[in-house]
Amino acid sequence: MIKNVDIIADFGIITIYCASIVMFHGDLPYSSKDIIKKLETLDDDHIIGSGGFGTVYKLAMDDGNVFALKRIDKLNEGFDRFFERELEILGSIKHRYLVNLRGYCNSPTSKLLIYDFLPGGSLDEALHERSEQLDWDARLNIIMGAAKGLAYLHHDCSPRIIHRDIKSSNILLDGNLEARVSDFGLAKLLEDEESHITTIVAGTFGYLAPEYMQSGRATEKTDVYSFGVLVLEVLSGKRPTDASFIEKGLNIVGWLNFLISEDRQREIIDPNCEGVQSESLDALLAVATQCVSSSPDDRPTMHRVVQILESEVMTPCPSDFYDSNSD
Numbered sequence: 001m002i003k004n005v006d007i008i009a010d011f012g013i014i015t016i017y018c019a020s021i022v023m024f025h026g027d028l029p030y031s032s033k034d035i036i037k038k039l040e041t042l043d044d045d046h047i048i049g050s051g052g053f054g055t056v057y058k059l060a061m062d063d064g065n066v067f068a069l070k071r072i073d074k075l076n077e078g079f080d081r082f083f084e085r086e087l088e089i090l091g092s093i094k095h096r097y098l099v100n101l102r103g104y105c106n107s108p109t110s111k112l113l114i115y116d117f118l119p120g121g122s123l124d125e126a127l128h129e130r131s132e133q134l135d136w137d138a139r140l141n142i143i144m145g146a147a148k149g150l151a152y153l154h155h156d157c158s159p160r161i162i163h164r165d166i167k168s169s170n171i172l173l174d175g176n177l178e179a180r181v182s183d184f185g186l187a188k189l190l191e192d193e194e195s196h197i198t199t200i201v202a203g204t205f206g207y208l209a210p211e212y213m214q215s216g217r218a219t220e221k222t223d224v225y226s227f228g229v230l231v232l233e234v235l236s237g238k239r240p241t242d243a244s245f246i247e248k249g250l251n252i253v254g255w256l257n258f259l260i261s262e263d264r265q266r267e268i269i270d271p272n273c274e275g276v277q278s279e280s281l282d283a284l285l286a287v288a289t290q291c292v293s294s295s296p297d298d299r300p301t302m303h304r305v306v307q308i309l310e311s312e313v314m315t316p317c318p319s320d321f322y323d324s325n326s327d
């Protein structure tokens with residue numbers, strides 16, 4: 001059910017002169033007034049993160065349900081033009097491995113997106129900022145969830161969606177460390193509708209496929225490349241543009257290729273990762289290597305990636321554990 005309500009509101013973080021709250025699904029048990037009332041209480045103490053598009057707040061409702069509210073600061077002509085239509089499409093896409101968009105508010109001064117709240121934060125934080133390490137099973141499970149979410153966007157949802165900005169801060173974790181892909185479709189709002197070419201390449205340095213950097217044209221295969229970089233990041237525990245690579249004039253893909261050339265690719269694994277299983281590691285490295293091929297045609301589809309992960313990576317042989325200090 002779609003509800004439109006015009007409301008005048010002035011709350012801590014934003015002044016909304018004439019807000020149009022549209023709830024995409026009738027499953028949120030709140031009126032737009034309830035939500036606006038909660039928004040009035042938000043201030044800087046509720047900030048849970050910020051990124052290229054804006055600031056994210058924790059929005060706790062009276063019944064205990066929690067949402068993430070994204071305030072979009074990055075407004076330009078293209079964004080305004082496509083906002084309503086794109087957000088309606090994105091709000092209609094629901095999947096277990098995606099961060100569901102539950103509603104949005106559009107006003108002349110503010111764009112507010114309401115998402116499910118993921119209590120585990122981002123994969124970026126889990127890998128690079130927390131002292132508690134993710135073990136091998138947790139890392140595999142996260143890769144699997146991210147692959148399934150992306151495969152759904154590419155192959156099974158309607159319309160099909162190219163993410164354009166796959167990276168560890170766009171993979172969020174629930175309380176059980178299950179991964180969900182977030183921010184899908186947002187980059188498209190900056191895109192020229194006809195040509196599918198962005199004036200500014202959306203995406204994040206280190207994750208971008210070479211042909212995307214050159215042409216600005218995003219395809220499923222540019223997402224597959226970014227996914228491959230993400231896998232390498234999860235395996236190594238290092239950001240794609242870690243200083244140790246840059247010093248050698250490389251990025252994470254260059255480093256992988258260097259290790260492969262010396263038949264030392266297993267050394268990519270994070271020494272702090274416990275429970276690594278060598279057969280799975282080899283299979284996962286093989287998939288990641290294909291994903292980051294310089295030629296898009298050599299990269300698998302995300303459907304194929306999920307198949308390989310299920311058949312060759314997620315079925316470990318218990319006796320075959322890899323000790324990263326053994327060679």
Ligand SMILES: Nc1ncnc2c1ncn2[C@@H]1O[C@H](COP(=O)(O)OP(=O)(O)OP(=O)(O)O)[C@@H](O)[C@H]1O
Nearest residue numbers: 048049050051052053056068115116117118122169
């Ligand atoms: N639905 C959510 N549930 C819980 N935390 C979230 C949610 N969405 C975002 N966050 C937190 O807010 C941070 C910023 O998110 P945001 O999507 O704005 O930026 P980003 O992904 O880091 O960068 P970019 O905007 O360039 O994609 C995330 O890293 C995460 O910690």
